[in-house]
Amino acid sequence: xxxxxxxxxxxxxxxxxxxxxxxxxxxxxxxxxxxxxxxxxxxxxxxxxxxxxxxxxxxxxxxxxxxxxxxxxxxxxxxxxxxxxxxxxxxxxxxxxxxxxxxxxxxxxxxxxxxxxxxxxxxxxxxxxxxxxxxxxxxxxxxxxxxxxxxxxxxxxxxxxxxxxxxxxxxxxxxxxxxxxxxxxxxxxxxxxxxxxxxxxxxxxxxxxxx
Amino acid sequence: xxxxxxxxxxxxxxxxxxxxxxxxxxxxxxxxxxxxxxxxxxxxxxxxxxxxxxxxxxxxxxxxxxxxxxxxxxxxxxxxxxxxxxxxxxxxxxxxxxxxxxxxxxxxxxxxxxxxxxxxxxxxxxxxxxxxxxxxxxxxxxxxxxxxxxxxxxxxxxxxxxxxxxxxxxxxxxxxxxxxxxxxxxxxxxxxxxxxxxxxxxxxxxxxxxxxxxxxxxxxxx
Numbered sequence: 001x002x003x004x005x006x007x008x009x010x011x012x013x014x015x016x017x018x019x020x021x022x023x024x025x026x027x028x029x030x031x032x033x034x035x036x037x038x039x040x041x042x043x044x045x046x047x048x049x050x051x052x053x054x055x056x057x058x059x060x061x062x063x064x065x066x067x068x069x070x071x072x073x074x075x076x077x078x079x080x081x082x083x084x085x086x087x088x089x090x091x092x093x094x095x096x097x098x099x100x101x102x103x104x105x106x107x108x109x110x111x112x113x114x115x116x117x118x119x120x121x122x123x124x125x126x127x128x129x130x131x132x133x134x135x136x137x138x139x140x141x142x143x144x145x146x147x148x149x150x151x152x153x154x155x156x157x158x159x160x161x162x163x164x165x166x167x168x169x170x171x172x173x174x175x176x177x178x179x180x181x182x183x184x185x186x187x188x189x190x191x192x193x194x195x196x197x198x199x200x201x202x203x204x205x206x207x208x209x210x211x
Numbered sequence: 212x213x214x215x216x217x218x219x220x221x222x223x224x225x226x227x228x229x230x231x232x233x234x235x236x237x238x239x240x241x242x243x244x245x246x247x248x249x250x251x252x253x254x255x256x257x258x259x260x261x262x263x264x265x266x267x268x269x270x271x272x273x274x275x276x277x278x279x280x281x282x283x284x285x286x287x288x289x290x291x292x293x294x295x296x297x298x299x300x301x302x303x304x305x306x307x308x309x310x311x312x313x314x315x316x317x318x319x320x321x322x323x324x325x326x327x328x329x330x331x332x333x334x335x336x337x338x339x340x341x342x343x344x345x346x347x348x349x350x351x352x353x354x355x356x357x358x359x360x361x362x363x364x365x366x367x368x369x370x371x372x373x374x375x376x377x378x379x380x381x382x383x384x385x386x387x388x389x390x391x392x393x394x395x396x397x398x399x400x401x402x403x404x405x406x407x408x409x410x411x412x413x414x415x416x417x418x419x420x421x422x423x424x425x426x427x428x429x430x431x432x433x
Contacts, residue, residue: 050359051319064307066314073307095275095284102277105317107262147261 003028006039006048007055012116012171013067014055015208019167020071022204024082068101071164084204086164093159100158100165107147111140112172119180141185145192152191156198170199174209214239217259218266221423223328224278225266226383229422231282233415234379236293243426279313282376298376305371312370312377319359320381323352328384331391350396357396357403364402368409382410386420 005021007014009032021028033039033054040052048056049065056065057073064073075087088094114137118129151158157166173196177183187193199205216232216239218225232239244250250263259267260276267274268281270288275281286299300306326349330341363370370377385407389397397407410416 050363051315051356062304062307064311066311066318069307069310069314072310073303076303076306091284091287092273094287095280098280098283099275099277102280103262106277144262151261 001060004031004058005029005055006031006033006058008033011054012175015171015174016067016168017055017057017070017074018208019170019204020074020086020164022207023084023086023167023202024074024078025084026074026078026082068105068168071167075164085161086167088161088163096159097163097165100163101168103144103158104165104168107144108141108169109172111137111144112176115141115180115182116172116175119182120175138182138185145185145189148195149189149191152195157195162202166195166199170205173199212271215242215269216240216266217242217244217268219243220419220426222265223383223387226419226423227278227380228266228268228281228285229419230379230382230415231285231298231376233419234296234298234413235285235289236296237285237289279380282379286376297373298379300373300375308371309375309377312375313380315370316377316381319356320353321384323349323356324381324384324388327353327388327391327393331393332387350393353396357400360406361400361402364406367402367406369406374413378406378410382416383419386411 003021003026005014005017005028007017007030009030014030018030020026038044039049039054045052048063053065055067055070056063057070059073059077064070072087079086087097115134118131118134118137122129148158157163159165173186176186177196186196214232214237216225216228218228218241220226220229220241220243229241244255244265249255250260250265256263259274262276264276266278266281267276268284270284275284283299290296290298299309326345330346330349334341360370369375385397389407398404
């Protein structure tokens with residue numbers, strides 16, 4: 001039975017999982033959600049996600065939700081069948097990947113999500129853009145990327161070799177590049193810029209964003 | 212060489228690691244920094260944490276930052292070495308569910324909890340007034356999350372059935388908010404109340420909070 005991924009096809013959280021599926025060459029079916037009401041029903045909440053969210057992954061009878069947890073599950077179960085290593089076996093290297101995964105969660109995603117909310121999702125909802133929030137969030141993100149600029153010096157990826165930590169950064173960065181005028185926040189920092197370009201040149205990236 | 216943990220024992224984030232170390236029976240030394248201000252020294256940022264945060268853990272020459280990453284490292288390396296306590300199961304499906312609950316903590320539980328923590332603990336120390344509207348909204352948001360937990364905990368002792376890292380991660384800051392006048396949020400929900408009491412009475416957790424109290428008594432400047 002193929003893996004089934006339920007989600008909004010273009011959302012960054014769904015794409016996070018699609019990137020892993022493509023990196024590891026795992027076949028899957030995407031069940032695209034078109035109406036938000038379908039994920040708020042009693043049945044969905046009981047069987048798929050108690051908070052009424054997507055993405056949700058069904059692997060036979062096993063259901064996992066939350067994009068980062070789904071990605072970890074896929075790596076644990078299927079990385080051994082693939083040539084791509086997203087999570088090293090060595091305990092010290094793996095924990096440094098975990099550290100960079102935590103940096104994404106703690107210092108990168110919060111300000112970046114605020115910018116995306118104001119520039120994209122608020123507009124879709126007909127809410128006015130709060131320019132003060134955008135400005136403050138870009139300042140906070142700049143400080144984070146200044147630190148990334150140092151971390152990436154002499155390295156191709158955050159932990160040296162490509163890993164899940166780099167992958168987690170891709171979806172929101174993609175939206176900044178493709179749908180906002182703020183890509184200079186990455187491009188003005190040479191190591192960060194090269195890192196993003198390297199990510200964008202990966203086959204799995206191209207496959208994910210061609211779909 | 213003993214593990215060295217840099218951080219304040221009263222910090223909810225550092226307590227995650229302290230609880231994890233105690234649960235796994237791992238010997239360690241706690242090395243509190245001079246002050247929060249000292250975290251922003253260039254030397255600290257260069258050699259300990261580039262984002263000027265705690266905790267930081269040294270295991271011999273190996274350095275790791277970020278509480279959740281540190282805990283996962285300790286589990287990978289030391290689970291089963293000093294005692295039988297399992298914080299992340301070996302089975303890939305069960306471990307996947309622990310990761311899922313860990314994600315619930317940072318996606319849905321921590322945002323309103325952190326707002327309440329800020330209002331109850333940080334605002335006062337900055338000599339500012341609390342914002343009752345923020346407190347009201349955060350309580351409502353946390354109440355909705357705890358309603359979901361109430362269902363998830365039906366027939367279970369811990370979030371994933373057996374005790375795991377997912378329970379540890381949300382414990383410390385919950386304690387501070389619980390103790391700051393918001394205990395009704397947990398106590399009004401029978402499954403949540405039982406779970407909370409079970410957590411709070413674990414030896415490792417009780418001892419960790421006793422050490423926090425001890426630290427406050429001996430270091431009133433904090």
